[in-house]
Amino acid sequence: MTEGVKDMPSPKDAAPGGAQVKSAVRTVELLEYFAGNTGMHSLAEVQEQTGYPKSSLYMLLRTLVELGWVETDATGTRYGIGVRALLVGSSYIDGDEAVAAARPTLDRLADDTGETIHLARLDGTNVVYLATRQSQHSLRPFTRIGRRLPAYCTSHGKALLATRTDEQIRRLLPEKLEPLTEHTHTDREELIEELQRVRELGYAVDREENTLGVRCFGVAIPYRHPARDAVSVSVPVARLTPGREQTIRDALMDARDRLTLATRHL
Incomplete structure (x- = not known):
């Protein structure tokens, strides 16, 4: 199956x-x-x-x-x-209030960072991409709307998992996790340790854990608890300096505040 x-x-x-x-x-x-x-x-x-x-x-x-x-x-x-499946998928996204409320903030975050932006939703043990803004750089990651990835190896997935308790995560994920790259966490308890740091920092980082050469930063949108949606910024490692990383984190945290306000009525 x-x-x-x-x-x-x-x-x-x-x-x-x-x-x-x-x-x-x-x-x-x-x-x-x-x-x-x-x-x-x-x-x-x-x-x-x-x-x-x-x-x-x-x-x-x-x-x-x-x-x-x-x-x-x-x-x-x-x-x-x-093709009928595409029509249903498009209808889901077009009618989703959270996606609609997030659009202005996603546009601004893309302008502020110049990098690829994703809005994703937790679905079981995976995240599903609901919206994206492509970077204008020639070197950029590409992810299609509707793509599913394991939550444990994406920045927005880890940001969402961090809004769950450790016991909830243990019930959700198996002890051994399937690696997508050589950097993927394969031990659930090691992942749980990292999620504690995510809670302390307020954001998560994907260090080439699902795509080699790409680092991502993600934050959960807290209009529900536990959160179900998160936004991320994806950057090729070749373009990521320490100063650039700080700029992206600042822009992402600002976007989280804006998204919190934009989705407060949902």
Whole structure:
């Protein structure tokens, strides 16, 4: 199963009309599988990952293709996410009050730093990117809206985890963490120690923990507790001097204050 699918309720536990619920759960699981595994996949690949009977899986895929939620390649034998999913994702972001309230501050932070800015939301053990402002420099990181990354190896993810208690973090994360780079924390207790420093400083730092050559600084937006949204500034290490780092931290803390005011009504 793909990440997120394993946490879904079992159709066996559904109320009357279980067959309909089972079909709905399988549909959502398929869409989450394609969303988390880009590119095109054969029926055998999808069947191996989901464990669904091949005949019912084929019929479900064909229905989703007809409705535009899944697409096929020229041969009609490989499947991937369809354009309808983009429409739903765009609708979620367009209608989100926190994203709308944050836009002026994200614009200002991008102007003040000249670097790439991200707004992200905690979703289980991951952060999902909701908005971005690209740096004008030719050397810059690029992250698409909707991308998911483990919270423990991003600055905004760590800023959000730091608003949870140590016990909540232990329940949320496994003891051993999967590394994305050689700098990623792989021990949960070491991460928890760092999160204590994040609480003291008020911001988190990603030291090339998900992308080599890029350092990020992140702060949580405290309009909810524990926080669910955070903003970050990403900077190529080659452009990051001590003075530059201080300027970015100051701008980020100012942005946090502005975002706190902008989202106080939510």
